[in-house]
Amino acid sequence: MKHSEILEQAAKFAKSVHAGDASGHDWPHIERVVRMARTIGAAEQADSFICELAALLHDVADEKLNPSKAIGLAKVQGWLDSQPIDAAVKDEVVEIIATMSYSGGAEGMRTLEGRVVRDADRLDAIGAIAIARTFVYAGWKGHPIHDPELPPREFMTKEQYRSGKTTAINHFYEKLLKLKGLLHTETARAIAEERHKFMESYLLQFHNEWNGAL
Ligand code: ADP
Ligand code: NI
The missing domain is CATH 1.10.472.50 (HD-domain/PDEase-like)
Structure with missing residues (x-):
């Protein structure tokens, strides 16, 4: 075949x-x-x-x-x-x-092909489509869009952490904004630049609107 x-x-x-x-x-x-x-x-x-x-x-x-x-x-x-x-x-x-x-983390991927596919997958979690996927996933899990009382996991109190609750917006800080730094190839790093900036400006606008900006 x-x-x-x-x-x-x-x-x-x-x-x-x-x-x-x-x-x-x-x-x-x-x-x-x-x-x-x-x-x-x-x-x-x-x-x-x-x-x-x-x-x-x-x-x-x-x-x-x-x-x-x-x-x-x-x-x-x-x-x-x-x-x-x-x-x-x-x-x-x-x-x-x-x-x-x-x-599986930032640890090494043994083969070049593995690094290529992992980077391709991670790039789909950075940028405009990634934003859409995050809210779809949060909806699928029943998580709210945002809750200013519930910080990203690393800043949660023990009780908050144990509750298992989180939000779509937390996911950006817990994972998506970190992905750029975890890419293996130069090619993927170059593609990630614009997408990463787009997510940052999206979050800025999101928080401005949340806080009542007109
Ligand atoms: P993949 O399996 O494609 O490598 P993940 O399963 O980690 O990636 O995530 C798939 C998509 O779901 C990502 O775009 C990510 O933004 C979203 N996602 C994963 N976990 C969460 C979460 N806890 N809250 C919101 N979105 C999430
Ligand atoms: Ni995937």
Whole structure:
């Protein structure tokens, strides 16, 4: 089977997993990450097949969409095993997906392809679309837009932290504004600049309006 056919099958599989998602992990998110992974991968001279395959499958195992990360990863592994793909390629794709998440942190991603796909995913959480995804996610979780009494997690009292409550606006300070500094490639860092500034000016305007600016 040609690489292009395997990618077509992977797209079909990922589309079936993400169709109808209302948590910000919908199929258009996957499409954007694939497109961005192509752009970054070409600039960084990464293996295009591995980048695209990993980008297509990167959120199939997401903990938020599965009973556990292990169950999610088994789903990815099961699909890969059903395809005529080199064992070494399968192993790399599984490794990338297992290491992808933010909670996987700022720690190293072993392969260039992993760094490319992780950067592509992180770029989709920086900028105008990221703002939309954040509010969609907060709505999905039942979190309010904003609460000046509830600071970002690192500034919460123990009681506030234990309550598990947070807001959409907190997410910018807890994660989104930090992503620019966690990118691996120069290509992604350059793309992040404008998007990051846009989020900063959005937040400024948000707080101005919240505080009654006319
Ligand atoms: P991905 O799995 O695509 O790497 P995440 O699952 O961390 O990214 O987040 C997906 C999207 O959901 C992001 O754009 C992020 O803004 C949003 N999101 C994740 N956690 C929260 C949260 N606690 N509050 C608001 N938005 C969130
Ligand atoms: Ni993602």
